[in-house]
Amino acid sequence: MAYDADVIVIGAGLAGLAATAELVDAGRTVILLDQEPEQSIGGQAHWSFGGLFFVDSPEQRRLRIKDSHALALQDWLGTAAFDRPEDHWPRQWAEAYVDFAAGEKRSWLHRQGVRFFPVVGWAERGGYDANGHGNSVPRFHITWGTGPGLVAPFERRVRAGVARGLVQLRFRHRVTGLARSAGSVDTVTGEVLEPSGIERGQASSRTVTGAFELKAQAVIVTSGGIGGDHDLVRANWPERLGTPPERMVSGVPAHVDGRMLGIAEDAGAHLINRDRMWHYTEGIQNWNPIWANHGIRILPGPSSLWLDARGNRLPVPLFPGFDTLGTLEHIMSTGYDYTWF
Template sequence: MTSNYCCDSVIIGGGVAGITAAIELLDANKQVMLLDRDTEANFGGLAKESFGGMFMVNTPEQRWTGIKDSPELALQDWLHFAEFDDDDYWPRAWAECYVNESLEMIYHWLKARGVSFFPVVHWVERGLYSPGNSVPRFHMVWGTGYGLITALIDHLNAHPKRHNLRCLFNHRVDDVLMKGDRVVGCCGVDENSQDAFTITAGNTLVATGGINGSLQKVREHWDPEWQSAPDTILNGSHHFSDGLVHDAVSSHGAHITHLDRQWNYAAGVHHPRPKRENHGLSLVPCPSALWVNALGKRIGPEPMVTGFDTRRLVTQVCQQPGQFSWQILNWKIAIKELAVSGSEFNESIKNKDLMAFLKMALVGNKSLVEDLTQSCSDFIVADSLNELVEKINDQNQGFKMNRSTLQDEIISYDSMISRGKTYRNDDQLRRIEQLRHYRGNRLRTCKYQKILDPEAGPLIAIREFILSRKSLGGLQTNLKSQVLNTQGDVIPGLYAAGEASGFGGGGIHGKRTLEGTFLGGCILTARKSAQAMIYS
């Protein structure tokens, strides 16, 4: 049995990009069908699980805290970090569009739909060898990504034209429909009933996410700069971001670019309560922890510190024995600095509980540390260094960590702290000092804490793997989000938004992102695609 439908526009994917496009199309009184492969309970995709940070330029929150930002400065930072290739015309055009229009197209649009932001803007990706964010631009959604999606779904369901929208869940799209050179809809299978379906539509929007939910595709497109793909990669992406629709539209001539450019993280751990195969969590690594390889040697030559260049951290780990790492710290550091990226482990922000959030900022997150040390297989706790190394070697992926090597590294680091500010000569301590200069980091960063401080124990070791997260490449699109073919011409009737489009142009970020540009890129490209479809 085959079900046949007809509408003005069909949206493939029910994440933040798909929901945004649906709202815009309903505003124009269009008949819309939205297809999602997941269940209705998971409507919202990976954004619903995210921390909810957004890169935006010259916002009221920035101005209120004295941050002087501009599209010109943001573009300068973006281009430094992206390192675009000479032929990256559309990615660069989208980058210019983003910095110039983020205030109106993202910030004001979200505020009008009930989304609010924490008043202190975070400062991430400051840059290591290339300049990154010159000023803080990472705006936390009050309510995390869960609150973002909840607000947008509530707005969608209360829309006066809601009757024009039909949502079909558990529907897998296998191909697009062609009439001549034009895309006229899509077809696939209802995975509940196993019945086929076809949808005829004036316009078709691909908003399915990227490829990083398929570890097979992640390995196939592994960046050569990261050597070979590690034996262990954890999945921090959506399990249906598998590139199935990418393959389908590619077979009809769509141009897909830069799939080797992926935004992965160096500090992934196994989810203690996994929801999918190889499910991993992305830790926000503790700046005061010592980052070592499987042999106990401090990773370098420049010490690894989060907040400056995420891509560089991944590159460094991929050069180590076994392509995984350990962070060595103590209980005091963990309570102060340990965090997990995502809504699930940030309850005070997710629940919009200001008092609980302020308490956590002041006294630390003891409950998170207790949860992970008790339930996550990658956390080890010990009362002595000998005991710690023994336990590490039980979980060291076949390698043997040398206690003397690790001890020497820790003592060297601790003694550098003992020298005092005038005589310290360690890049990690310099970067910690730089982090603490910004008030958004001061409360969450220890003030030169020694690892072997007997008053700060017990000791903790965290085994960390590369975690797959986002595709920086995707379907190449022009500034109307129309998909282009391999000759650079528009494929009539076909659009792409969000991660499926590389967040714009098949790779808006180039080699690395300034962070917060994923959710923002989904909203910007979705709005652009909807506006183009309305007037097509």
């Protein structure tokens, strides 16, 4: 069979860039597809804070934070609260990721030129007992240059792959179908969208100008989450959190549309844990929005005062930055979908 490349990667966010960069190092040919125009390369990570999870790092030790692989794994398992048969692979992932974060992750990034702010933050702190939710020590390492500083080395490696003739970048290519032959997914079909001159992160047009079909030995889906489509968020809303809030703001650009998950499922992918989603409750409407309904999260300051709609202080440990899902559950139990921060 004639293949267009060894591998097709769907989505040029950080995951797709990292996968492509590693494939280039292995000498593979890659077609990297994205529905957005070239100026939005890097996806959500460009907008992110670039906060990274390392375990027992030099930055932590300098601040006399005692961390270990065992403590980090205990915190991860306490937060994930795995309790379903389909948690088999997420549990393997938890173990592999803690190995990585306590092992080669920092030096791997450092070799690529990524540097870290010497003060380690304490995100998702939990505040319950030792086996409960959250990080029991500060582990949030901030990248110098925040999100763009993290995207840059991977984009550089991918563009070097283009220069070597190993990578083809195809923007405005929106995947709409995956097909299998001989048991594995090897065909990707979709629509070519009209060129777009929007600013990075803005919603681009969906006007179709053509179609494409590509084949490869392997297909990697790195299409991001569902946060940009609130209908999809509501449809998958966890029962335990009650009714979804009437008003929500969006922390992610419109391209985080979740469509690719349904497309993968139609091709036989086994999707799990759709109701395990993450929401920040410290969100406010951006006064100068880049995407529709753009919300920004306020990082917790040391003296934040947080009150429910009736003016009651939120109960311990529902402080900003401690347990956002626990806080969401509490807020929804008050009968109002807002707080005073």
